[in-house]
Amino acid sequence: MSDQTANGSATAAVEAAVREDRVGLLRVLGPVHVWALGVGIVLVGEFMGWNFSVGKGGAMGALIACWVIGLLYTCVAMIDSEVTSTVAAAGGQYAQAKHIMGPLMAFNVGLYLVMAYTMLEAADALIVGDLLVILAEQTGYEALDPKPFVILIIAFLAFLNYRGVFMTLTLNFIITAAAFVSIIILFLGVQPWQPGAMLKHSDLLTDLPYGWIGVIAAFQFGIWYYLGIEGTCQAAEEVRSPSRSLPLGTMTGIMTLLIAATLTWYVCSGLLPWEYLGQATVPLYDAARMTGSTTLQIFLFVGTMFAATASANGCINDASRAWFSMGRDRYMPLWFGAVHPRYRTPYRSILFLIPIAVSFAFTGLLDQVITFSILSGLLGYTFMPINMVIFRKKWPLGTIRRGYVHPFHPIPAIVLMVLCITTFFATYLGFGVQLLAMMVFYIVVSIWFSVHRYKYVRRSDQFTMNWPKPQGY
Amino acid sequence: MSKYYEPPKQSKLGQLFDSAFLLVLVYVALFIPLILGLTGAGSTTHIPEEVNWDTLGQNPTMQAQWEKLGYTPDSAAEIISTRFDYTINPILLAITAIVIIGYFVFLVKVSDKEYREVIREKFDQ
Numbered sequence: 001m002s003d004q005t006a007n008g009s010a011t012a013a014v015e016a017a018v019r020e021d022r023v024g025l026l027r028v029l030g031p032v033h034v035w036a037l038g039v040g041i042v043l044v045g046e047f048m049g050w051n052f053s054v055g056k057g058g059a060m061g062a063l064i065a066c067w068v069i070g071l072l073y074t075c076v077a078m079i080d081s082e083v084t085s086t087v088a089a090a091g092g093q094y095a096q097a098k099h100i101m102g103p104l105m106a107f108n109v110g111l112y113l114v115m116a117y118t119m120l121e122a123a124d125a126l127i128v129g130d131l132l133v134i135l136a137e138q139t140g141y142e143a144l145d146p147k148p149f150v151i152l153i154i155a156f157l158a159f160l161n162y163r164g165v166f167m168t169l170t171l172n173f174i175i176t177a178a179a180f181v182s183i184i185i186l187f188l189g190v191q192p193w194q195p196g197a198m199l200k201h202s203d204l205l206t207d208l209p210y211g212w213i214g215v216i217a218a219f220q221f222g223i224w225y226y227l228g229i230e231g232t233c234q235a236a237e238e239v240r241s242p243s244r245s246l247p248l249g250t251m252t253g254i255m256t257l258l259i260a261a262t263l264t265w266y267v268c269s270g271l272l273p274w275e276y277l278g279q280a281t282v283p284l285y286d287a288a289r290m291t292g293s294t295t296l297q298i299f300l301f302v303g304t305m306f307a308a309t310a311s312a313n314g315c316i317n318d319a320s321r322a323w324f325s326m327g328r329d330r331y332m333p334l335w336f337g338a339v340h341p342r343y344r345t346p347y348r349s350i351l352f353l354i355p356i357a358v359s360f361a362f363t364g365l366l367d368q369v370i371t372f373s374i375l376s377g378l379l380g381y382t383f384m385p386i387n388m389v390i391f392r393k394k395w396p397l398g399t400i401r402r403g404y405v406h407p408f409h410p411i412p413a414i415v416l417m418v419l420c421i422t423t424f425f426a427t428y429l430g431f432g433v434q435l436l437a438m439m440v441f442y443i444v445v446s447i448w449f450s451v452h453r454y455k456y457v458r459r460s461d462q463f464t465m466n467w468p469k470p471q472g473y
Numbered sequence: 474m475s476k477y478y479e480p481p482k483q484s485k486l487g488q489l490f491d492s493a494f495l496l497v498l499v500y501v502a503l504f505i506p507l508i509l510g511l512t513g514a515g516s517t518t519h520i521p522e523e524v525n526w527d528t529l530g531q532n533p534t535m536q537a538q539w540e541k542l543g544y545t546p547d548s549a550a551e552i553i554s555t556r557f558d559y560t561i562n563p564i565l566l567a568i569t570a571i572v573i574i575g576y577f578v579f580l581v582k583v584s585d586k587e588y589r590e591v592i593r594e595k596f597d598q
Contacts, residue, residue, distance in 0.1 A: 055557070056557055097584075101581070101584045101585070101588065102583075102584030102585055102586075102587045102588030102591065103584065103587045103588070103591070104580055104583045104584040104587055105580050105581070105584040106584075108580060200534045200538070203532055203533075203534030203535065204534060204535060204538070209556075210556075210557065210559060213559050214557075214559070217557065217559060271538065272538060272542075273531065273535045273538055273539060273553075275549075275552050275553045276538075276539070276542060276544075276549075276552060279552060286542065289541075289542070290538065290541055290542070292541075330480065330483075332491070332492075332495075333483065333487075333488030333489075333491050333492055334483065334488065335485070335488045335492075336492075352492065355496075356496070356499055359500070359504060360503075360504065360507070363504075363507055363508055365507060365513065367513070367514065368507055368512055368513050369507075371512075372503060382577070386577070386581065424569075424573060428565075428566060428569055429557070429559050429561075430514045430515055430516070430557045430558070430559070431512070431513070431514060431515075432515070432562075432565055432566075432569060433506070433511060433512050433513075434506075434512035434513065435569060436568075436569060436572065437502060437503060437506045437511075437512055438502075438503065439569075439572045439573060439576060440502050441498065441499070441502035441503055442576060443572070443576055443579075444498060444502065445495070445498060446576070446579065446580065446583075448494070448498075450583055452491075453491065454587065455480060455481065456480045456481065456483050457480060458478070458479075458480050459478050459590050459591045459593075459594040459595075460477070460591065460594040460595045462591045463591050463592065463595045469592065469596045470592065473588075473589060473592045473596075
């Protein structure tokens with residue numbers, strides 16, 4: 001009885017905080033932190049994962065996929081800029097879905113974010129473990145078990161996130177910058193001004209090994225070059241000046257990634273046979289090994305470790321905030337909507353997601369863990385064009401104040417939808433069963449939300465913008 | 474004028490159950506298929522009867538790079554000879570398409586129904 005009373009009063013306390021003053025996260029971040037959050041999550045994609053697109057379509061196929069998927073992200077950026085600059089509420093795409101499409105879609109979008117980042121975090125931890133195993137083998141120790149290191153890195157980063165976002169993202173800024181510098185150093189180290197001296201593109205680049213269907217298949221891992229850059233929106237509630245910091249941090253982030261992706265493809269395809277590159281775990285580190293320079297090898301070892309660590313760090317930050325937001329809105333149990341009384345972080349959400357990341361990292365199946373992350377991201381991008389069309393229909397231009405209006409509507413939405421459908425087909429080519437497994441997960445969880453969870457959701461709290469009533473309602 | 478919906482309070486046990494349900498679903502739908510090998514790349518491997526760099530289709534530069542990586546023709550043969558199987562199964566493709574389209578139709582329809590309740594409470598009181 002007393003337990004029930006205690007439980008009831010604890011729940012009531014969280015609920016009161018959520019409803020009345022919405023215990024806030026600290027507003028301490030600037031543009032460099034936003035850059036570090038976005039690039040920190042994505043830069044690891046240059047150190048591992050992107051090269052699986054070479055396996056699916058050959059080196060040239062991977063380059064074409066990189067460009068085409070770049071177009072997909074351009075559409076994402078155009079659409080997201082209009083909606084984010086108008087929906088001035090924390091939560092990024094999750095908040096957009098709440099205001100424009102409704103609770104079930106918002107619940108799914110929140111889950112896309114959580115699953116994409118948690119699986120990416122698992123892949124990052126897996127890479128840290130694998131890199132240490134490779135180092136151990138090169139130094140004559142054959143039997144290193146990566147699992148303790150996987151646990152150690154996730155536990156350490158979760159602790160940092162638990163303690164506070166400022167320290168966490170300041171660390172991310174430093175290690176992300178160092179990882180980016182390591183790519184530049186490798187690029188200069190392979191003497192690109194002397195083709196044939198170290199880089200052997202003329203002998204290593206082949207025709208498309210699977211023809212054009214391989215190029216389409218490569219779209220799946222082409223996503224990996226950029227996946228997660230839209231996560232900068234997740235920090236909206238903790239940024240000092242969101243209208244300045246978010247666009248500035250995101251745009252400089254995309255430019256950084258474009259440079260890094262180009263350099264990475266150029267160096268790796270000029271040093272490694274495509275069949276090896278297509279299945280390598282740490283391709284940039286392998287490229288450094290091929291130069292014969294111990295210094296470059298050390299730089300890329302450190303760069304890969306830093307990139308994976310920064311990415312995992314940002315993923316814990318973003319996934320926990322999406323989960324926290326859903327808890328605060330009662331899409332998830334309200335217990336997750338609590339902020340740490342001292343550190344002001346969503347500590348319960350941080351802790352809850354750790355076992356999932358550790359379990360998937362333990363499988364050692366990098367391409368499949370990455371595919372789960374890609375599919376969740378892809379579902380989120382598929383939501384965007386639907387959301388955009390409905391947004392313009394419910395609030396046509398001139399009915400509400402928009403921070404930015406993207407040109408040529410609905411062409412970006414149509415292009416984005418076509419590219420998303422093509423990328424689903426690309427995933428079907430080779431990873432069809434995994435695609436269906438992911439869909440089963442989202443279908444079951446959506447039914448669960450509709451028949452069970454939705455009854456705990458306070459209806460009017462789902463719309464907080466000071467907008468007129470949407471047209472047609 | 475519509476009635477203001479007051480959601481029920483969920484007990485701590487109920488919250489624990491919901492959290493456990495989601496964890497179990499992640500493991501059943503995603504993790505178990507992974508570790509049982511039900512997911513992953515569909516591929517075929519055709520290693521030539523006589524294995525050397527030439528029969529594996531590697532030119533002298535490629536051979537040199539493989540050797541720098543520490544591979545011999547025998548150890549590299551499986552990597553070089555494994556190819557994705559892009560054969561399209563029309564039934565599986567149709568099922569996949571129906572599942573994805575059906576999922577989004579369900580999301581849009583049900584979300585819209587819930588959204589109408591949100592808008593009614595927000596604007597009609």
